[in-house]
Amino acid sequence: MKPRLLLLVPTSTYRAEAFIRAAQKLPVDLSIASEAPNSLAHLHPVDLPTFDFSRPADAAARAYALARSHPIHAVVAVDDQATLAAAVIAEALGLPHNPADAVRASINKFFARERMRAARIEQPRYTLVPLGNPAASVRDIVYPAVVKPLSMAASRGVMRVDSPVQLEDAFHRVRALVEANGARADEIARSNLLVEGYVPGWEVAVEGIVAKGRAHIFAVFDKPDPLEGPYFPETMYITPSRLPWAAVERVVRLTAAVVRAVGLTHGPFHVEIRGDDTRAVPIEVHARSIGGLCSRVVRFEDGRNLEDIILADALGLLGDVPAIEPRAAGVWMMQSPRRGRFEAMNGVAAACDVPGVEEVIVAARPGQYLEPLPEGFLYTGFIFARGDSPQGVEHSLRTAFARLLPVVHEAEAGAA
Ligand SMILES: Nc1ncnc2c1ncn2[C@@H]1O[C@H](COP(=O)(O)OP(=O)(O)OP(=O)(O)O)[C@@H](O)[C@H]1O
Ligand SMILES: [Mg+2]
Known part of the structure; x- marks a missing residue:
């Protein structure tokens, strides 16, 4: 059988x-x-x-x-x-x-912070603030800070705030977002936002799997476009990282510590870390692999893809964890430039002609309603590139992106 x-x-x-x-x-x-x-x-x-x-x-x-x-x-x-x-x-x-408790922590940014604190991992200051009554706790907040819903993905609702006025404005926006998602007044009254210190510096994403009791790292992705706020739209992920070796080592060690602290024991993880020349600080951890269509960027030396590896591991069929292809690779996640209805993506053929570009995928459907961050979370498309160096991949992605023109007609949600 x-x-x-x-x-x-x-x-x-x-x-x-x-x-x-x-x-x-x-x-x-x-x-x-x-x-x-x-x-x-x-x-x-x-x-x-x-x-x-x-x-x-x-x-x-x-x-x-x-x-x-x-x-x-x-x-x-x-x-x-x-x-x-x-x-x-x-x-x-x-x-x-994975134990259910560990997964609960990985889908709730506050629980994750609490587990990392218990493991004595260096983190920004963080506090829970009632969504319905931010005034109650704002005196304790040190700026710049980052406001985030406890469990939304794709940087939705995440905003940098530099003053109490901006904090209040951010709370209004998240409240409207939560209401638009169908939350009832009593739910809003009971819910909190996480407000944490802004960590300056570079940012990486780490992709890996816990298999046979060990965290194996497949790839460290640089995010070459600076993410300084007020919103944090991700554009490029490029591997291998161009950070100095000592920083990559710090990232690798911190990733293993974060995965252990949260309690993940089986399967894929996706960890985000910020840092500078002296330190690496965890931003978040997920008990899942890379989002959107980005997993296509991860290809293993034995020809398998990320999903093949995750499923083989889950079924106990993985054997040794394979290495990913050594060539540099990257993806550009395209978000909508404005609020409105997506009609088409122009320039796909020209973008595909860029040397190093492997594939351009149009992810939005004609007629689909899209919003940019901090409210939106859908992608218009993805560009994939490979090359001999991360610099070359970045150049390919930027050139291809410049040739793509998403046609989005301004519209309000619900308007046809
Ligand atoms: N404390 C912080 N300091 C600086 N930047 C931060 C901080 N927290 C979040 N950010 C920025 O906001 C982005 C989104 O935050 P976070 O990863 O916590 O939320 P998310 O919605 O789960 O994102 P995603 O699902 O896309 O990974 C981060 O990638 C980072 O660029
Ligand atoms: Mg994130």
Whole structure:
């Protein structure tokens, strides 16, 4: 009998296709659960149970019922919204996985900070401030500071503030964002934002996996465009890092410490770190792999991709953790330049002609409503490049980006 893999695929993820294709290559029976029925039928027409990932205990009860007739050997969440449900399901089924507590910390920026503090990891000052009543705690805040919702992704709602007036304005904006997402007044009254000290310097993202009890790092990505606020739109990720060797070593050591502090014991992680010549400071940690369509940038020497490695590990089929291809590689994540309806991306052929560019993917659909940060979180597209040096990859990405012109017509949400 083949082992059965249960993939948890949130409807809003960019990562469904990559994971489903990787799973279809493996000698496994596949079950895919999503929060909406049949949204993935075009990729995998059978076995599509519906789980509500926001209710992990319910999801676990459903998985338990499914496992009675179809025994499950591994459960993998393909993105943030399902990582906690995956951990709770794994606990219910007795499968090796991250503990649910650790995943809870990885999806809540305050819990993560608390765990890192307990492990004596150097961090910025941080405090929780009630969303409904910022005035209550603002006296303790040292500027510049960064305001962030506890669990939104893609830098949504994250803002730098340099004064009490900006802080108040940031709270209004996040409140409007949370309201637009359907939060009720009582939920808003009970919720908090994290306000933490602004850490100056460079920023990197670290991609890896905890396998056989050890954190293995695949890649350290530089983010060459400065991220100084007030909003923090990510543009490029380029690996290998051009930081001095001593800084990369600090990043590697800190990553392992952060993963341990949060309590992650199995599967992929994505850690973000800022620093300068003297120190490295954690910004956040996720129990999932790189977001958007960016995983295409990670390619292993044995020809496998990131999803192949994550699924092989979950099924106990990984063996030694392979190294990634040594060539420099990078991705540009394109966000909408303005609020409105996406019509088309012009210049794709010209961007693809740039030496070093491997692929340009238009991710937005015609008619789709897009917003820039701090409110928006959808991408218009992705550019992928490879080359002999990170400098060369950066040049390819910048040249290609300059040739792309997203057509977005100004519009308000809901307006056709
Ligand atoms: N304390 C800080 N000091 C300086 N910059 C910060 C700080 N916290 C966050 N940022 C900036 O804001 C960005 C987004 O913050 P964070 O990573 O915590 O939120 P996020 O929404 O989870 O982002 P994503 O999901 O895209 O990784 C960071 O990548 C960083 O550039
Ligand atoms: Mg982040």
